[in-house]
Amino acid sequence: MAAFVTAWSQPGPTPRRVRVVEFGFLDGRPDPTPLFDGTPEEARVLFNAEALDVLSTAVDGGEYSPGRACRSCRFTAVCPAVPKIGGLLGVQARDRPLRTWSPTSARSYRECPARSYLRASMLPVDEAVERNASAERGRAVHDYLAACHKTVPHNACGLVVPDVWLGNYALADDQHVLGSELLRFHAEVCPMLYVESSEDVRVEPSLVYLDEEASSRVLVQPDLLYRDGDSWVWREVKTSARRRRFQDLLWDYPQLALGLELLGRGALDGSPARSRVELEVLRPGGADLITLDPFSPGTRQAARDVVRRLVAPWREDDLFIAxxxxxxxxxEVARWCPSRQQCDAISGDAR
Ligand code: SF4
Structure with a gap:
């Protein structure tokens, strides 16, 4: 598309040669291999073959698909696909500009406001940090499970894990072995054991809500929603290289708290009878399944408190100080950090 537009845009004149080159954001250097290098006529042929249909489909799309795109959408307030749940975040900020909150960004903010701001600014992250060995193993396990749970007709996961479960991930041998072991333990607690039809499963659905009282969009992506009878169950999966003791489960994993709030408010429809939040922890030696009841007053209050404690300082913050x-x-965003020198001194890291 870029080659075609460069070649044939008015007012001209038509160039003799068109090149489309990628530049690295970090080093400002061009990629030695151009994405396109040819004549305007070659650009037209390529456009007709590769881009025309895709472009037509994109502009003809008439469906709402709530998700990451909502972050910067100015029509959230009137969008019929984004439910409004006043008071979901437990803070009052009607007169503040609209912002987007998610449990993931909340964890980042809790550690360092500047870090969450730099991430939200979509700056390139340090891949060596972002893709450390345990994070990559966790992602590989998640992706494999998501692919299995999406299979139609649905099947519960079995004890036999194929060697190719890694997909495109390149894990070190020890992480590969550990991941395979964790996947075998998942078979004991696979939610598909309780599912009757493929329609009763939503794998990693993007959920978006608008809390007008907090002037905030709320984005969250559960690992899995499945129906037990006519009730929705929210399942999160964590992998760990060791057995863990949780001091404050909801504080450690704010998406559990938000899940409890949403189920408790009936945001996912269905019957409340068997509605619950589940945390599946896959660790060496077995799988733990922790169940949380959104209709237990104590649990619900704890969830509300966690969400409010996370949201209140973020909602008031205008400076996002490191x-x-x-x-x-x-x-993972240290290279953009205004306090980087101080950080290096603290960590003794010559980064
Ligand atoms: S490097 Fe900067 S942005 Fe990152 S955690 Fe430290 S202070 Fe925060």
Whole structure:
């Protein structure tokens, strides 16, 4: 498309040669292999073959698809696909500009406001930090499970895990072995054991809500929603290289707290009878399944408190000041950080 537009845009004149080149955002250098290098006529042929149909489909699309795109959409307030749940985040900020909150960004903000701001600004992250060994193993396991759970007709996961489960992930041998072991343990607690039809499963659905009282869009992506009878169950899966003891489960994993709030408010429809949030922890030696009841007053209050504690300082913040500390050594946006020198001094890291 870029080659075609460059070649044939008015007012001309038509160039003799067109090149489309990628430049690295970090080093400002061009990729030695151009994406396109040819004549305007070659650009037209390629456009007709590769881009025309895709472009037509894109502009003909008439469906709403709530998700990441909602972050920067100015029509959220009137969008029929985004449900309004006043009070979901538990803070009052009607007079503040609209912002987007998610449990993932909340964890980042909790550690360092600047980090969540830099991430939200879509700056390139340090891949070596972002893709560390355990994070990559977790992603590989998640992706494999998501693909299995999407299979139609649906099947519960079995004890036999194929060697090719890694897909495009390149894991070290020890992570590969651990991942395979964790996947075998998943078979014991696979939610598909309870599902009657493929329509009763939503794998990694993008959920978007608008809390007008907090002037905030709320984005969350459960690992899985499945129906037990006519009730929705929210399942999160975590992988761990060791057995973990949780001090404060909802604080550690804010998406559980938000899941409890949403189910407790009936945001997902269905009957409340068997509605619940589940945390599946896959670790060496077995799988733990922790169940949380959105209709238990104590659990619900704890969930509400966690969400409010996370949202209140973020909603009031206009400066997103960096808070250097030990966590800087695992910060994927450190290269953009205004306090980077201080961070390096703290972590003794010559990054
Ligand atoms: S390097 Fe440290 S202070 Fe800077 S954004 Fe990252 S976590 Fe925050």
């Amino acid at each position: 808070t250097p500390g030990a966590h800087c050594s695992a910060c």
